[in-house]
Amino acid sequence: MMQEALHYAMNKKGEAECLLCPHLCRMPPGHTGKCGVRRHINGQLFSLNYGLISALCTDPIEKKSLYHFFPGHQILSVGSFGCNFRCGWCQNATISQCCPDDFGRPEPTPPGVLLESAGKSGGIGLAYTYNEPTVWFEYMLDSARQINDRGMKNVVVSNGYINREPLEELMEVVHAFNIDLKAFDRSFYRRETGGKLQPVKESLKAISRKGIHLEITYLVIPGLNHDALAFEGMIEWIQQELGPETILHLSRYFPARKMQQPPTPAETMQELYHTARQRLPYVYLGNMPASQGGTATRCPDCEQLVIERTGYRVSKLGMDASGKCTGCSKSICIMS
Numbered sequence: 001m002m003q004e005a006l007h008y009a010m011n012k013k014g015e016a017e018c019l020l021c022p023h024l025c026r027m028p029p030g031h032t033g034k035c036g037v038r039r040h041i042n043g044q045l046f047s048l049n050y051g052l053i054s055a056l057c058t059d060p061i062e063k064k065s066l067y068h069f070f071p072g073h074q075i076l077s078v079g080s081f082g083c084n085f086r087c088g089w090c091q092n093a094t095i096s097q098c099c100p101d102d103f104g105r106p107e108p109t110p111p112g113v114l115l116e117s118a119g120k121s122g123g124i125g126l127a128y129t130y131n132e133p134t135v136w137f138e139y140m141l142d143s144a145r146q147i148n149d150r151g152m153k154n155v156v157v158s159n160g161y162i163n164r165e166p167l168e169e170l171m172e173v174v175h176a177f178n179i180d181l182k183a184f185d186r187s188f189y190r191r192e193t194g195g196k197l198q199p200v201k202e203s204l205k206a207i208s209r210k211g212i213h214l215e216i217t218y219l220v221i222p223g224l225n226h227d228a229l230a231f232e233g234m235i236e237w238i239q240q241e242l243g244p245e246t247i248l249h250l251s252r253y254f255p256a257r258k259m260q261q262p263p264t265p266a267e268t269m270q271e272l273y274h275t276a277r278q279r280l281p282y283v284y285l286g287n288m289p290a291s292q293g294g295t296a297t298r299c300p301d302c303e304q305l306v307i308e309r310t311g312y313r314v315s316k317l318g319m320d321a322s323g324k325c326t327g328c329s330k331s332i333c334i335m336s
């Protein structure tokens with residue numbers, strides 16, 4: 001289903017300039033942007049994937065990865081098609097590196113129908129995830145407004161590659177973000193994603209300063225972004241710019257798509273985990289055997305175990321109903 005895009009302008013050459021993400025694609029008539037899902041047709045820019053759902057599933061909120069936002073709850077999760085990055089290791093390439101035509105055009109699902117599904121799912125709301133939701137901004141925003149009006153929660157799982165104005169619009173109705181920070185290295189972003197690091201940092205700062213719940217995911221890929229010095233620099237930046245209680249998920253890479261090198265060694269994950277823990281109290285390991293730990297929440301002050309996680313099962317052990325540590329009364333950074 002096509003819907004006229006938000007955030008674009010026509011220039012003097014008759015091109016549509018998309019202002020949604022920092023690629024700022026300029027499209028002559030008939031051309032499509034880098035994301036593959038926004039096209040200039042007869043003097044207007046259209047979103048080609050409005051309401052086209054590639055995946056719809058009720059997941060534990062921990063699977064998004066959000067460990068400090070309504071822990072133990074479920075959330076209806078929706079994805080569409082397209083992406084504004086080109087990561088060689090993408091696990092969802094079948095829906096991200098394509099256009100809707102590749103999928104035989106599923107029937108569009110209006111935001112109102114999605115709202116009803118979210119209500120019936122028994123979860124806390126709707127998560128925009130699986131592929132990059134920025135590239136289906138119009139559908140996400142329309143759905144998020146309805147979800148918000150109904151008193152439910154909106155969660156966005158994103159690469160953070162979005163311009164400030166649309167991000168501000170989104171932040172009015174979104175309650176939590178998980179943003180991928182893929183490296184702390186400009187050349188990595190250019191080479192591996194086709195994008196830039198700086199706009200992602202700007203998005204992280206904007207979300208944090210607005211006081212919206214934020215968790216960050218860092219996928220550790222050996223040889224590409226596990227350099228100890230760059231990693232330390234990133235942790236310092238997170239602590240100083242986003243706050244000392246910023247939540248960080250270190251996720252272990254496994255071969256996918258074009259990238260077939262072996263998985264990240266468990267020792268590398270442990271080393272980076274301990275580096276991060278020196279500055280940040282809430283650091284987690286993902287895609288690792290349970291025996292490696294790194295999934296529990298401990299009180300930053302007295303180190304008491306506050307939340308234990310076994311797979312996606314959550315036990316709140318050392319936290320009272322007001323969110324304080326039962327050992328020392330420190331407020332634990334948990335939204336619920």
Ligand code: SF4
Pocket residue numbers: 018019020021022023024025032033034035036037038084134135
């Ligand atoms: S959203 Fe798509 S069309 Fe718009 S600037 Fe980004 S990549 Fe280009």
